[in-house]
Amino acid sequence: MRILTGNDLKTGAVTWWTGSDWSLHVEDAVDVTGSEDEIARREESARRVNAPYAIDATMDEGSPRPSHIKDRVRAIGPTVRPDLTLKPADPDIGNWVI
Amino acid sequence: MADFVSDTDTLIRYREDEPVDHAAVTVDSFLDQSNASAVRVEPGDDARELIPHLERLALVEVNFPAFGDGRGYSSARLLREAGYEGELRAVGDVLVDQVAYMRRCGFDAFEPDAALNEDDLETALSRWPEVYQPAADSRTPIWAKRHA
Amino acid sequence: MYKYDSYDQQMVDARVEEFRDQARRRLEGKLTEDQFKPLRLMNGLYLQLHAYMLRVAIPYGTLDSRQMHALADIADKYDRGYGHFTTRQNIQYNWIKLEDAADILADLAKVEMHAIQTSGNCIRNISSDHFAGAAADEVVDPRPYAELLRQWSSFHPEFSYLPRKFKIAVIASDTDRAAMRLHDIGIQIVEQDGELGAAFYVGGGMGRTPMIAPCINPFVPLDQLVTYAEACLRVYNRHGRRDNKYKARIKILVHEMGAEEYTRQVEAEFAHLLEQGVEPPFAELERIRTFFEDPLFEADLTDDIDRSDPDFALWVDRNTVAHKADGYVSAVISLKPVGGIPGDATTEQMHLMADLARDYSFDELRVMHTQNIVLPHVRKADLHALWTALEAAGLGSPNLDTVEDIIACPGLDYCSLANARSIPVAQQISERFAANGKTEALGQLKLKISGCINACGHHHAGHIGILGVDKKGVENYQLLLGGSEAEDVSLAKITGPGFDEAGIVDAVETAADVYLRERQDGERFLDTYRRIGMTPFKEALYG
Numbered sequence: 001m002r003i004l005t006g007n008d009l010k011t012g013a014v015t016w017w018t019g020s021d022w023s024l025h026v027e028d029a030v031d032v033t034g035s036e037d038e039i040a041r042r043e044e045s046a047r048r049v050n051a052p053y054a055i056d057a058t059m060d061e062g063s064p065r066p067s068h069i070k071d072r073v074r075a076i077g078p079t080v081r082p083d084l085t086l087k088p089a090d091p092d093i094g095n096w097v098i
Numbered sequence: 099m100a101d102f103v104s105d106t107d108t109l110i111r112y113r114e115d116e117p118v119d120h121a122a123v124t125v126d127s128f129l130d131q132s133n134a135s136a137v138r139v140e141p142g143d144d145a146r147e148l149i150p151h152l153e154r155l156a157l158v159e160v161n162f163p164a165f166g167d168g169r170g171y172s173s174a175r176l177l178r179e180a181g182y183e184g185e186l187r188a189v190g191d192v193l194v195d196q197v198a199y200m201r202r203c204g205f206d207a208f209e210p211d212a213a214l215n216e217d218d219l220e221t222a223l224s225r226w227p228e229v230y231q232p233a234a235d236s237r238t239p240i241w242a243k244r245h246a
Numbered sequence: 247m248y249k250y251d252s253y254d255q256q257m258v259d260a261r262v263e264e265f266r267d268q269a270r271r272r273l274e275g276k277l278t279e280d281q282f283k284p285l286r287l288m289n290g291l292y293l294q295l296h297a298y299m300l301r302v303a304i305p306y307g308t309l310d311s312r313q314m315h316a317l318a319d320i321a322d323k324y325d326r327g328y329g330h331f332t333t334r335q336n337i338q339y340n341w342i343k344l345e346d347a348a349d350i351l352a353d354l355a356k357v358e359m360h361a362i363q364t365s366g367n368c369i370r371n372i373s374s375d376h377f378a379g380a381a382a383d384e385v386v387d388p389r390p391y392a393e394l395l396r397q398w399s400s401f402h403p404e405f406s407y408l409p410r411k412f413k414i415a416v417i418a419s420d421t422d423r424a425a426m427r428l429h430d431i432g433i434q435i436v437e438q439d440g441e442l443g444a445a446f447y448v449g450g451g452m453g454r455t456p457m458i459a460p461c462i463n464p465f466v467p468l469d470q471l472v473t474y475a476e477a478c479l480r481v482y483n484r485h486g487r488r489d490n491k492y493k494a495r496i497k498i499l500v501h502e503m504g505a506e507e508y509t510r511q512v513e514a515e516f517a518h519l520l521e522q523g524v525e526p527p528f529a530e531l532e533r534i535r536t537f538f539e540d541p542l543f544e545a546d547l548t549d550d551i552d553r554s555d556p557d558f559a560l561w562v563d564r565n566t567v568a569h570k571a572d573g574y575v576s577a578v579i580s581l582k583p584v585g586g587i588p589g590d591a592t593t594e595q596m597h598l599m600a601d602l603a604r605d606y607s608f609d610e611l612r613v614m615h616t617q618n619i620v621l622p623h624v625r626k627a628d629l630h631a632l633w634t635a636l637e638a639a640g641l642g643s644p645n646l647d648t649v650e651d652i653i654a655c656p657g658l659d660y661c662s663l664a665n666a667r668s669i670p671v672a673q674q675i676s677e678r679f680a681a682n683g684k685t686e687a688l689g690q691l692k693l694k695i696s697g698c699i700n701a702c703g704h705h706h707a708g709h710i711g712i713l714g715v716d717k718k719g720v721e722n723y724q725l726l727l728g729g730s731e732a733e734d735v736s737l738a739k740i741t742g743p744g745f746d747e748a749g750i751v752d753a754v755e756t757a758a759d760v761y762l763r764e765r766q767d768g769e770r771f772l773d774t775y776r777r778i779g780m781t782p783f784k785e786a787l788y789g
């Protein structure tokens with residue numbers, strides 16, 4: 001599958017396209033195969049996202065898992081600071097990245 | 099080469115004299131033919147080749163095909179350092195955020211691909227209260243003021 | 247320390263307003279990201295892996311307690327309670343909001359700081375010797391020259407759209423503590439027949455094509471320093487390659503043109519520019535110098551240090567450095583706790599370091615390119631009190647220049663260009679050597695890690711270097727040996743096939759063991775490597 005990601009223009013936060021809006025959580029990302037360019041263009045010009053791009057992902061236990069490690073780190077946060085990731089309560093979150 | 103006459107809608111000049119009414123030629127054709135008084139300098143051209151002919155030049159256009167290619171700043175300053183007093187026009191991908199530096203390097207006319215917003219231009223040109231270094235404009239560097 | 251006058255302040259304030267306006271236009275959609283990007287980069291604002299990242303300039307690595315407090319406050323107010331000190335003697339914040347960026351710059355301006363030209367294809371923050379003004383071996387304090395060049399290069403109208411970034415370092419002793427010859431321009435202030443002048447080394451750098459800068463002029467008179475730099479830059483701006491981003495650094499120009507031809511063109515441009523009056527008067531240099539006069543060192547201080555506490559004694563041996571004034575040392579605060587993140591400091595740690603600088607070091611701090619902090623002028627008599635305070639805050643690691651004192655770039659944990667993570671590797675190596683107790687025996691061993699070929703972690707210059715590569719989507723690490731950024735500068739060589747994360751930690755230990763086995767009296771790791779060459783290491787690593 002293809003999913004769409006970018007950053008929030010104002011805050012810089014990593015966001016994922018949910019089909020109708022942008023979410024901080026990669027779990028909310030939907031398949032955009034075929035329409036990624038169109039959505040990216042439209043959302044960027046409306047300034048709802050900055051620097052959007054589509055990536056490959058697979059479904060893993062019911063939610064999308066980016067295929068490249070870089071996007072998995074983006075999805076979660078720095079593995080060396082679990083307290084600053086989106087899952088601060090999960091000390092092993094770094095393993096999801098690898 | 100193509101004809102360089104362009105839509106002059108976006109032309110902004112900081113000079114009193116009349117603009118040259120004919121198209122600028124390439125540096126190569128300028129050096130070959132003797133009657134042109136307007137030349138266009140591309141980023142890869144050596145502006146120093148024009149120096150022996152400055153007295154018959156009334157317009158030098160310096161092209162910025164992409165704003166990030168800064169060779170034109172050196173071309174401009176070199177010409178001013180050599181005593182060129184005719185019009186020095188920045189053309190191409192000239193954005194409001196670059197015009198202040200361009201003025202400092204000796205440009206006194208702009209012909210951007212996309213028109214500049216006048217207020218933004220005004221703001222940009224009056225932005226810097228002082229300058230740290232001498233360049234091709236007449237501004238006094240901070241160090242000269244400190245030791246006046 | 248240099249203090250802004252009203253001119254300097256006006257310039258920085260104007261820049262804040264300019265950026266505020268640019269950020270507003272971006273948020274309102276009047277600027278596209280493509281147009282905004284070079285503008286934000288010239289103010290140190292990147293879009294990184296997780297958020298905007300702001301890089302704040304610390305000119306030649308020198309700051310006072312007020313400034314360090316301000317950096318701490320920014321970490322607290324606008325970021326997530328910490329900052330990262332970098333190999334370029336700057337600080338980076340990882341979680342900045344575009345909406346806040348102009349306010350941060352305004353806060354910085356209040357303490358005479360800025361983020362101007364910390365990124366972009368312009369002349370970057372100028373780095374220098376972190377022991378400047380304190381080192382026993384310098385011919386003069388190099389920082390006034392760095393400050394002169396800082397002002398010259400700020401908002402330079404001709405050199406703000408160079409082919410690529412441009413980094414200058416200035417030192418003034420034969421011992422090179424600033425990786426001078428791995429900069430685009432390295433300047434060494436030298437003394438010749440009682441006169442001071444500047445030796446220019448041009449075309450060094452790391453990145454994907456590391457090169458050691460050749461000397462193009464051994465002695466530029468100090469009253470022509472700026473003019474000579476201008477000539478070097480103009481030749482580069484006109485002739486540096488713009489067709490390929492990876493070949494755009496000045497090192498490639500000097501290499502392709504040849505140092506002789508480059509020098510010839512610089513000299514011709516220099517002769518021309520001498521007529522143009524671009525050099526500030528000598529009085530300006532003298533004015534700047536007055537800011538860098540020695541603090542009032544006390545006379546007749548004791549050189550005795552009570553070494554009865556062995557932990558303290560170890561820290562003194564490892565982390566303090568000879569000072570030019572009797573009774574003083576320069577003390578290094580390690581930002582490399584075992585298992586920690588190299589170069590990171592929390593808000594509280596920054597506040598503490600600021601207070602300690604005020605109490606014990608004439609209000610001055612320095613950022614080292616090795617991502618540590620220096621208190622340059624500490625009375626030996628105060629060392630124990632200083633160490634006690636540092637220890638309590640987790641800042642007392644006694645590991646300067648040891649295998650635990652690792653340089654690591656942010657790597658894949660923070661950087662969008664990375665191939666692999668750097669920080670976890672650094673953490674595991676420091677834990678390994680702290681646990682196996684070999685740190686002491688290994689002595690000076692400079693280990694440097696980059697998460698990709700851009701070499702922000704100086705891996706080419708490590709006695710041991712580690713480079714993160716991407717092996718079909720999996721993190722992999724190459725091992726390099728034999729580099730040095732110091733006066734015995736050399737570029738490290740790759741040992742062979744790469745290793746996975748666990749493998750690279752073992753590989754470092756294997757290389758260290760070869761050294762321990764092979765070394766002769768007094769040799770550092772680097773000396774042994776230079777004597778015995780790569781083969782014994784390869785045999786041990788790949789068997």
Ligand code: HEM
Pocket residue numbers: 292294299331332333334338410411413428429430450451452453454495654655656660661662663700701702703704
């Ligand atoms: C996280 C954001 C960063 C990005 C995007 C970045 C990007 C780059 C790039 C692209 C290069 C290669 C330039 C070239 O060869 O033309 C480079 C070089 C370098 N960077 Fe970074 N960097 C980052 C962070 C850092 C940090 C945190 C440090 C200090 C720890 C640093 C210090 C350096 C140094 C010392 C070099 C080598 C200079 C040279 O090539 O001569 N950078 N960086």
Ligand code: SF4
Pocket residue numbers: 655656657658661662663664665696697698699700701702703
């Ligand atoms: S070396 Fe590579 S991974 Fe490390 S900070 Fe630089 S660009 Fe990022």
